[in-house]
Amino acid sequence: MGIYPYIVAAWLLGVGLYGVITSRNYVHLVICLTVMQASTYVLLLSVGYVTGGKAPIFADIPTTSSVVDPVVQALSLTDVVVEATVVALLLALVIQANKRYRTTDPDRMNRMTD
Amino acid sequence: MNRSRKVAAAVGLLLVIGGFVWGATGLHKFGNYNFRYGAIVAKDSVPDRAAVNSVVVTAFDYRAFDTLGEEFILFISVLSVGVLLRRMREEHESDGDDVGPEPTMRGSESMRWLGAALAAPVALLALEVITHGTLTPGGGFQGGVVLMSAVAFTFLGGEYALVARLRGSATWLEVSESVAAAAFALLGLGGLISTGIFFENFIYKGQAGLLTGGFIPLANIAVGAEVAAGFLVVISELLYQRLLSSD
Numbered sequence: 001m002g003i004y005p006y007i008v009a010a011w012l013l014g015v016g017l018y019g020v021i022t023s024r025n026y027v028h029l030v031i032c033l034t035v036m037q038a039s040t041y042v043l044l045l046s047v048g049y050v051t052g053g054k055a056p057i058f059a060d061i062p063t064t065s066s067v068v069d070p071v072v073q074a075l076s077l078t079d080v081v082v083e084a085t086v087v088a089l090l091l092a093l094v095i096q097a098n099k100r101y102r103t104t105d106p107d108r109m110n111r112m113t114d
Numbered sequence: 115m116n117r118s119r120k121v122a123a124a125v126g127l128l129l130v131i132g133g134f135v136w137g138a139t140g141l142h143k144f145g146n147y148n149f150r151y152g153a154i155v156a157k158d159s160v161p162d163r164a165a166v167n168s169v170v171v172t173a174f175d176y177r178a179f180d181t182l183g184e185e186f187i188l189f190i191s192v193l194s195v196g197v198l199l200r201r202m203r204e205e206h207e208s209d210g211d212d213v214g215p216e217p218t219m220r221g222s223e224s225m226r227w228l229g230a231a232l233a234a235p236v237a238l239l240a241l242e243v244i245t246h247g248t249l250t251p252g253g254g255f256q257g258g259v260v261l262m263s264a265v266a267f268t269f270l271g272g273e274y275a276l277v278a279r280l281r282g283s284a285t286w287l288e289v290s291e292s293v294a295a296a297a298f299a300l301l302g303l304g305g306l307i308s309t310g311i312f313f314e315n316f317i318y319k320g321q322a323g324l325l326t327g328g329f330i331p332l333a334n335i336a337v338g339a340e341v342a343a344g345f346l347v348v349i350s351e352l353l354y355q356r357l358l359s360s361d
Contacts, residue, residue, distance in 0.1 A: 051145035
């Protein structure tokens with residue numbers, strides 16, 4: 001495996017950022033942002049992985065066994081939920097913008113405020 | 115896109131990807147994880163906190179202070195969604211074109227039956243996930259989302275009238291979200307008062323079993339209630355927007 005998970009994380013970040021830059025629609029832009037965010041999950045979880053490690057829940061494994069890092073798992077766990085509400089906030093802003101300017105294209109919106 | 119913007123975008127993209135590669139080259143190989151903090155947290159959770167799920171112990175006990183920050187991000191996002199969309203709704207309602215007595219858009223009959231049948235079992239599953247966070251994979255964040263989906267199942271059947279009614283109880287949803295957020299912060303204050311350390315686990319932890327882990331189950335319930343109420347506020351506001359734009 002080596003470095004492949006990190007390559008996946010970099011790819012997701014790059015693809016998402018490319019989408020954000022070239023986006024012509026705010027809804028599309030918000031979705032691209034979630035793709036970028038997905039790269040943080042991949043990165044966090046792959047950083048904490050131990051070869052042969054089990055899930056860090058000691059219900060039916062001895063407390064001495066090798067487990068993956070629980071800290072990064074807790075981080076990505078809260079991250080997922082918080083991201084969902086932040087996306088909802090961004091979409092609410094899109095609705096507001098569409099109501100006011102009758103467009104979801106960032107370029108056309110600039111022209112109208114000039 | 116004009117030429118100068120293309121150049122600016124390419125430079126930015128290269129900088130971000132270059133920075134990422136530069137940062138990632140210093141990382142250990144995948145699977146060779148060898149840091150002490152995570153290992154100590156994992157090993158300590160059973161003898162120290164009488165809880166077998168060390169992920170939940172990390173999120174709600176050792177790093178509860180960070181979770182408080184995350185929780186406030188969630189709280190403020192939900193608050194902002196409410197503020198943004200409610201202002202539009204008031205504009206719309208004061209426009210004179212009333213929404214009508216009660217909007218009655220109906221979805222398919224089978225979806226309504228499915229939603230009604232699934233709501234109770236899913237709610238039960240949610241309570242199980244929230245309260246057993248210290249024992250099995252689960253906890254407040256996941257269980258809260260499942261609890262929200264139990265209510266959302268009834269929306270799926272196209273019960274728009276129900277959404278309109280939920281709008282009436284939106285205040286209650288927001289109050290319960292705020293109370294739950296405050297409850298989590300109060301748990302931290304409880305630690306501060308009884309031991310002098312913010313978010314110190316101040317409740318008797320017991321032996322690893324059903325109701326153990328000190329205040330971790332309480333923290334899970336508080337966070338679960340906040341997540342469920344917060345998402346319901348967001349969903350009911352967004353669905354109500356759909357209702358406004360459909361007439």
